Amino acid sequence: MQKDELLEFLSQNEIEFEYQGKDALALTKVADLEKATSQEIAFFNDPKRKEQLKSTQAGLVILKAEFSDLTVCNRLIVKNPYYVYALLAQKFNPLPSQKGIHPSAVVDGSVVVPASCYIGPNVVIESGVLLGEGCQISAGCYLGKNVTLGKNCYLGPNVVIMNDCVLGDEVILQAGCVIGGEGFGFAPQAGQWIRIPQIGRVIIGNHVSIGNNTTIDRGTLQDTVIEDDCIIDNLVHIAHNVKIGQGSAIAAQTGFAGSSQVGKQCIFAGQAGVVGHLKISDGVMVMAKAGVTHSLKQPGSYSGFPAIPTGEWQKNTVRAKNLQKMALQIKDLEQSIKELKNQLEEK
Amino acid sequence: MQKDELLEFLSQNEIEFEYQGKDALALTKVADLEKATSQEIAFFNDPKRKEQLKSTQAGLVILKAEFSDLTVCNRLIVKNPYYVYALLAQKFNPLPSQKGIHPSAVVDGSVVVPASCYIGPNVVIESGVLLGEGCQISAGCYLGKNVTLGKNCYLGPNVVIMNDCVLGDEVILQAGCVIGGEGFGFAPQAGQWIRIPQIGRVIIGNHVSIGNNTTIDRGTLQDTVIEDDCIIDNLVHIAHNVKIGQGSAIAAQTGFAGSSQVGKQCIFAGQAGVVGHLKISDGVMVMAKAGVTHSLKQPGSYSGFPAIPTGEWQKNTVRAKNLQKMALQIKDLEQSIKELKNQLEEK
Amino acid sequence: MQKDELLEFLSQNEIEFEYQGKDALALTKVADLEKATSQEIAFFNDPKRKEQLKSTQAGLVILKAEFSDLTVCNRLIVKNPYYVYALLAQKFNPLPSQKGIHPSAVVDGSVVVPASCYIGPNVVIESGVLLGEGCQISAGCYLGKNVTLGKNCYLGPNVVIMNDCVLGDEVILQAGCVIGGEGFGFAPQAGQWIRIPQIGRVIIGNHVSIGNNTTIDRGTLQDTVIEDDCIIDNLVHIAHNVKIGQGSAIAAQTGFAGSSQVGKQCIFAGQAGVVGHLKISDGVMVMAKAGVTHSLKQPGSYSGFPAIPTGEWQKNTVRAKNLQKMALQIKDLEQSIKELKNQLEEK
Structure with a gap:
């Protein structure tokens, strides 16, 4: 990437910036500040790493104005360096964009696969599935009957999506996750548990990312809903009828019991838990290993078990x-x- | 479903009931009390939802006698409305009952597949496997050598059952769960860990349900045992040599360390844990996130870490x-x- | 196994031992002390089981000198009975050693599969993969581009290894685990989360064992590293850029947040957690459900949340x-x- 390409990329993404440095740029990838070479892009965000900034050999450093004097390398001065770094990292490392249907894939004859999609080896796609443009379905995935995918979805290997579930555009499902499995719905009767068929769906919005081996259960009668812009880490459990509000982030091994309603822009650290049928306000942060046992009506940070401010x-x-x-x-x-x-x- | 079909169904299942309402019924599915239409069946169980009962438009409401005056809809009065609802929900939403072997399945020549079974795409069945009548094996499952399945088992996509494990009748394994993997058995020697081959099995009783991406390890020398009527949720870990007693229920992300013995009719809420080699009495309830560190000789409810009454x-x-x-x-x-x-x- | 074979095996493994018993041995397998027959090998390690030692019918008991008088069975007296038992158990129960490529496997034309390897049904191997001698790849596994496996690796069914990851020799990956998935790297911007492509790898040393449905994320820019001799149980989460030191043992459902550095010979009991960017000294033991929130500079045992000695x-x-x-x-x-x-x- 040369300087004019860089400037055009920033302009396309509506980034306000100031560039300080040489006109001759030849950037080939992103790298860590400490190890970056003269052809690599690094970013500086953490004041604790000032020494690394002073000694970096990076071809371009993305940073805030207040730190620009600490290096003589080429500098891209922006308000949110991590964000601009993310955009450039995506530019240099795009998601796969293969095309075609592997001959070993088993695709029901009723399904129209757009030419812009990739269907990997041993993928199974049942009848009634709708695929948006540009979807990448990796090896070994299973898409049950009537599943709908929006545009440019990426599914890692061995992902399972059960029947009738709906994904928006640009949804990422990492390997081994299970969307729309039957949840834990049973009626007790005389020492036995009578299964309640789960006939709701999982509805996932746009720009959602879901981690490896995470499980999101389908709704009982209504739907389990993951709103736009949510990010969910590995081995998370989301039970039936849960709703996760727009832009919430859920770290690994956290669990939500049935019918909990989580607001927008919430953050859950690792191994947190939420009991069933609670309402959690917008803007709540739940710390690691905390257990939420009552509805949280105020935004803010909560810790411990039972979780308190x-x-x-x-x-x-x-x-x-x-x-x-x-x-x-x-x-x-x-x-x-x-x-x-x-x-x-x-x- | 018309009224005479409904009455016959209840009679077949030996349900005591009283019907109050019109003779003309045309019920097509189950639905939530709040949204049910005149062709849908709802149930009422939760006194907090009385307002919804008063305004419901359901074609049939299943409820207890004490609440029957709160609605003018057709009413089915029973002792355990949730149970009767579960039976009707199953009637309207039966488990899949496909038949045949998908051509992409890899079934060892030694295996007899009953005509009532379904073997989905890319399923792998090794030699010596015994399949009961009516089993449904979804896409991508793996059944190791000498695995035995009883009648009418349902396996979701990408389930793994390792060699020699035994399932009873009507066992449900949700997507991605692993039955009979090697557990955590290693002998320490000079800073290394020497693997102990795990040569026991997993034995699962009748009417057991196991959740998505749950792992149940095979026994070391003897067997890991899940008795009849147990229900186990997603992402649960059950280590080698554990025994879970009849009718116990285990919520998501709970873990059992090796050789623990759990009694009958126990309940574990989410993210609970049990350390190894403990005995837990019948009828114990362990609350969310609790950690059991000593044997529990008395039934009752336990909380906290270490768990106490x-x-x-x-x-x-x-x-x-x-x-x-x-x-x-x-x-x-x-x-x-x-x-x-x-x-x-x-x- | 006859006596001369036994002695030769012990000598090959450089075990110091004393044998007390008959010359006529015909041992066919390992078994539990309580149930072992005259053709089976048992071991005695736990003083609480003295009564079982006194009554055992085992064909050979492996035990320490101090307990040798408690049985009249054939005795193999060694310093570390559990270790010697492990070696013999491995001898009688070797890992699978099949050979050949199943016709349903999808192996990229660029990949050289050594004749000593087994590639099971529906395995997918992408271009650039390097396989050591004697690797066993079970059904349904996915090996992404440029993955490298050392000698004698064993992969259970439905394992996923994403592109560029490297395994040493004799690595065991149990069913359903995901190595090298994208971790939880996102830059916040105006209520959305912008994905940071994760371009580091997972590097796994020699003699490492990883459990069922465990997830180990690839590094962001540098690598996630699991050093030699580590053992990792089921449903463990290891985030991007984590380093686990030589010989460490991690029990089920434990989680490590990003960039944590764990020393050598550490032990983590079940459901433990470690927050990000910490350093944990060699020789630390973290007890069940404990949460480590600060760097631990001293070896020793830690408990609770926040974890303290x-x-x-x-x-x-x-x-x-x-x-x-x-x-x-x-x-x-x-x-x-x-x-x-x-x-x-x-x-």
């Missing part, structure tokens, strides 16, 4: 570390009072 | 929220005693 | 169980002081 949790946690000390203080107090009583009686 | 845990949890307050109380007490001492000395 | 955690846990009692003690103290004050005033 993180500020309170931190105070309690500090105290909890001192429980041993508190117990000894109480013992001392009891002793002091005993002595006082004795002294009082003596007087 | 839920009643005790709740009291401690309330106190834990007040730790900051307790610390201040102690400080006040220390101050009071100081003052008392001074006053005493003055006298 | 296990000794401290245990003291606090005992106190935490008594919080209710402590609250009552404080109440009593307050009452006592009130009374003292009154008495003092009266004087």
Whole structure:
């Protein structure tokens, strides 16, 4: 990528920027600040890495104005360096865009596969499936009856999408995830569990990304919904009838029990959990391993089990570390009072 | 479904009921109370939804006698509405019952596939496998050597069953689950881990349901056993030599370490854990995120880590929220005693 | 296995031993101490099972010298019975060693498959893959472009290895695990998440074992590294750029957030978690469900959330169980002081 290409790319993406450096650029890929060579693009975001910025050999560093004096390399000064880096990394590392249907794929005769799509080896596509333009379906995937995919979806190997589920445009499903499996719906009767068929769907919006081996169950009667712009990590469990609001991010191994409603722009750190039938407001952040047991009506950060506002949790946690000390203080107090009583009686 | 069909179905299933309503019924499916139309069946179980019951347009509402006055719709009055609803939902939404062997399936020549079975695309069935009548094996499944399936088992796509494992009748394995993988058996020696081949099996009883991407490891020398009527949710881990007793229910992301023995009719909420070599009595309920670190000899509810009876845990949890307050109380007490001492000395 | 074969096997493996028993041995497999017959090998390691040792009918018992008087069976006396048992169990139960390429496999024309390898049904191998001698690739596996496998690797069914990842020799990947999936790398911008392509690899050393449905994400720019001799259980999540040091053991459902560096010979019990960008010293043991939130510079055992040294955690846990009692003690103290004050005033 030469300088004029870079400037055109930034302009196309409506990025405000200032460029400081040489006119001769020949950039071939993105790289880590510490190891980048004169043909590579790095970014600087973390003030703790100032020494690496000073010594970097990168061909271009993307950074904020306040740090631009720390390097003599070519500089691209922007407001959100990480974002601009992401765009350039995507430019240099596009998602696969193969075309054609592998002869080993088993595609029902009723399905129209656009010429812009790729259907990999051993993929199985059942009747009634609708595929948008440019979809990439990797080896071993299964698409059940009447599944709908929007444009430019990418499915990693061995992904399963069960019947009737709907994906928007530019949805990414990493390897091994299961969308629309039957959830945990059973009626107890005389020591047995009677299965409740799950006849809702999973509806996934646009620009959603779902991680490896994650499971999202179909709704019982209505639908499980993942709104636009959500990102979901590996080994996450989302139960039937859950709704995840626009732009929420869910880290690995987090779980949502049935019918929970999560607002927009929420963040869940790893191994968090949410019990069933709760409502979680927009803008909530749930910290690692926290367990939400009541509806959260206010945005903000929550920690612990049961989850409480993180500020309170931190105070309690500090105290909890001192429980041993508190117990000894109480013992001392009891002793002091005993002595006082004795002294009082003596007087 | 017309009224006479409904009555016959209830009679076949030995349901005690009272019907109140019109003779003309034309029911086509089950639906949610709030959205059901005059051709749909809904059920009412949750007193919080009384307003929905009053306004429902359902063609039939299944409910308890005490609520029957709240609606003018056709009513089916039974003792356990959720159970009767489940039976009707199954009637309207049966499991798949395809037949035949897809030409892309790889079935060892030694295996007899009953004509009532369905073997989907790209399924691999190794030598010595025994299949009961009516089994449905979805695309991409793998059945290792000498696996045995009872009657009417349903396997979702990409399920793996390793060699020698045994399933009873009417077992449901959801997509991507792995039955009989090698567990975590290694002998430490000079900074290395020496693999212990796991030569036991997984034995699964009748009417068991296992969730998406769940893993159940084979036994080391003896077997891992899941007894009849158990239901197991997504992303659950069951280690080697574990035994889960009849009718137990295990919610998502729960884990059992090796050789734990779980009694009958136990319930584990999501993200719970059980350490190895414990015995858990019949009728134990373990709450979400709880960690069981000692054998539990009494039925009842347990919470926290280490898990204790839920009643005790709740009291401690309330106190834990007040730790900051307790610390201040102690400080006040220390101050009071100081003052008392001074006053005493003055006298 | 006869006696001379046994002695030769021990000698080949450089085991110091003493044999006490008959010359006529005809051993056919390994078995549990309690159930072993006269043709089976058992081991004794657990002093709690002395009664089983006294009554065992095993054809050979592997045990330490101090217990050799407790049985009259043939005895193999060694320093580490579990290790010697593991070696013999492997001898009797070798990993599969099939050969050939199943006709349904889809192997890119550029790939040289050594005659000693097995490529199972429906396996997909993309261009540029390098396979060591003796690799066993089970049904339904996917190996992306330029993946490298060392010698004698075993992949269970439906394993996914994404492009460019590298495995050493004798690596075991259990069914359904995903190596090299894209991790959770996104830049926030105006309420959306912009994907950061993950262009590092996963590098796995020699003698590593990875469990069923576990996910190990590729590095962002550099690599995710699993060093030699690590063992990793089922449903574990290892995020991008993590490094796990030599010989570490990670139990089921544990998770590591991005860029954490774990030392050598560490042990993580089940459902543990480690937040991102931490350094964990060699020789650390993290107990079940613990959450590591700060770097751990000292070897030793850690528990709780946030994780602290296990000794401290245990003291606090005992106190935490008594919080209710402590609250009552404080109440009593307050009452006592009130009374003292009154008495003092009266004087």
